[in-house]
Amino acid sequence: MLALVAAHLVVAGLLPLVSARSTRAAFGVAAVLPAATLLWALANAGPALAGGLDETTAWSPALGLELSFRLDALGLAMIVLVSGIGAVILAYCIGYFGSASPAATRSAALLLAFAGAMLGLVLADDLLTLYVFWELTSIASFLLVGQGGEKREERRAAVQALLVTVFGGLTMLLGFVLLGEAAGTYRISEILADPPRGGLVTAALPLILLGAFTKSAQLPFHPWLPAAMVAPTPVSAYLHAASMVKAGVYLVARLSPAFADLAVWTVPVLVAGVGTMLVGGWRALSATDLKRLLAFGTVSQLGFLMVLFGAGGRVAAMAGIAMLLAHGMFKATLFLTVGAVDHATGTRDVRELSGVGRAMPGLAVAGALAAASMAGLPPLIGFVGKEAAFEAFLHGTVENWAVAGGLLLGSVLTVAYSARFLWGAFARKPGRDATPVHGLGPALTVPIWLCAAAGPVLGIATPIVDAEAASYAAALPGDPGYHLALWHGFGLPLLFSAIAVACGLALHVARARLTALADRSPLDAQRAYEKAIAGIGRVAVGITGRLQVGSSPAYLATILVTFVLLPGVATVLAGAWPTSVPLYHDVIQVPLAIVVVIAALAVTRARRRFTAVLLVGVIGYGVGGLFIVDGAPDLALAQFLVETLSLVAFVFVLRRLPAHFTETRPSRRIRVPKALLGAVAGFAVAVFALVLSAARTEPATTSAELARLAPEAGATNVISAILVDFRALDTVGEIGVLFVAAAGVASLVLATRHDRRRRGAPVESGQSTPRHEEDVLG
């Protein structure tokens, strides 16, 4: 399984080589791998349904990290969507993208990479592996929605999708860590086998749900999904209808068997799910753009799926699997149909399209099949799912009946917007001439028919779906005798279905009044998102303005005060004063110390920068001398060299600074606090040095040990042995820091540079010019 996922990513990386020759060939090559994955999954369906197929690859055994994958009933259902629909949509892309389209090269590679990430997500049997693939799909979605980033609309939609889903992803990671720690394992199959309980789990589940809700566009995070419809239609069909947005639903479905008995899990899922189903359906009724209509429909259906999987009953879960498959199929068909209509007429606005159904009857039939499945008409798979869904909730408690009522209302809206879609796309509108249509090639129509045929085929082949759903739902409580079927006899579910269809069609007939009503909404989640983002920006500006005042003394004072307060208090409270403090242990230390002290005092009196720098140099050399006296030639050598270099650097910089520190002598009110703070900080350093030197409680045996080992490391110089052998990793880290610091200094100083050695070339300025980059790079 790891090999399959990796193959997707590798081929995606190589795909631009194919696109350079022919973009059509690139999509063709890309479609092969998902198709092969689907065949692989179907070939392994037997063991997958029987119990699951495991595969574990050790990644870093020392850290206990491994890549574990597992194929089971739920994974199989998702692979049918991810790889099956993926292959069909990639084939559709061959006809959709023009051969000269600049977006095609990027889209082919990204779509395949996304297919790989999504495959990894549904196969992952480890919470952290799942998280990695989860975020990879978010990034793929960002890149595919943003396209070239040329249009403002694309950029905004892409950023919104990324912000919302990654925000949820991060909270979900927090939840995963809490859950993993509570369970003592990150393996999903082990967590499901022995679900943990306790306070940690109660805290973890809402965080995980937040991730699922943002990814699956649940209330109130849903606006990113309609906004993402700026992406090319195949992308919308694949990511934002069939597969990626199902990731949240998938996560809920994956974890529900373990946690569906907890109110902290089911209540948010049911409330958000029913709410989303209603709001999405309601908003779909007023959309005029066909893609937007379908997007709100997707939002609504995702809410429906959430309810089915989150409820935690056997029948509901079986209905969930049926609806999951049904929704993937019919929504992909509908999106691809919109793409074809858009291709043929140049518009997808409900108010402009007219009479398309007569011009393209084949397309209209395919669209009608899919819309009927969406509306829940027999004998399509959508009907099977909806029947089971009603059956699941038409029992027992008041809450169940309330959910059933919500689902009925949602289904009414679903029928209404299904009718609206068909009417909008294909009907002949009074008072409008037929939209001119040009013909479509088989590359566009064949994939649509492949998806559309899945509705009736799966409907008739319900026993296969039933086996799949039963395998997933086996662990859940509920009526063990229930089976998915086209005909259950007359009963409440059938009545509910009939009511939904009748009321939905009635709503469609009254569409003119309804659209006007649906347009008016007191609450707007999109506006809330925009306000939240603007608010974060304002807070950031406020905080930055307070902290970054741009005054060097203020920064220095902050550092010094923190330094005195935090380690200072700790030293006073916990430090031990040394018992005996010798004044000196070598006579030569005395004159050196006197020189250092005099220079230090003189620095405070210096009014010229140059004098101050020289005096600081004197202090540095004096300290170097003290090192020599104490028998540390290595340290002294480094000290002298660094001191010299910093002196040179100072002098370089001083050329650009005024000679004096200040034009006029500052007033007493400024000088006294500064002097006080400086004195206190200096005093604190001295105290630290004294106290810390007395803090050694063990005899200094380690240095003897090092001295003994140094020759073994091939060095008689213990300092060198430490630097390049015992603590070599530290050295590598430190030179890494130096590397970063050098790059930082160069960019800061050269950031304002513009002209440069190329003779006679025009001067360009600004930080993003090639000239500036050349400067920074040397």
Next chain:
Amino acid sequence: MTKPFEEWDRPRQAWMLSGDCRGVRQRTLLLEMTTRALFPTVLVFSVYLLLVGHYGPGGGFAAGLVAGLAFVLRYIAGGSDVAVRVRPPVLIGLGLTVALLTALAPTLVGAPVLATTKLALDLPLVGHVETQTSVFLDVGVYLLIVGVVLDLLRSLGAGIERDMRDAGEPR
């Protein structure tokens, strides 16, 4: 074109100070002459420090600083026009690469990262030579430090000088 074996030793680049210096007023002949003699000497000394680090004071850090100071001296004597051919970021990157490769090389033979071993060679004329593989780590540090100092000269030295020239200030 020069004929082979006639002017083969003619310097192709301004390895040492060339004739053109910055403004005549600021030319200090004494410093220039001293630098001519000192610069290669200091560089050789820095290599000595690099190699002797295992047995006495020295090592890659100190050696790199010494070499860097040689370039500083040259810059002070000759000005920014006496540029070094190699670009500082390249040198820094090269140093980091050498250090990282040294760190990772032992994994090829199954040893842990950063493991070291003795290298012993019997060279003709020189005799028995012994050193550690960790000397390559030191070489990486050395290159990186030289690069950092050159970068400093480029940004703070030449960069600021150009700023002043642009602003019309006297140097």
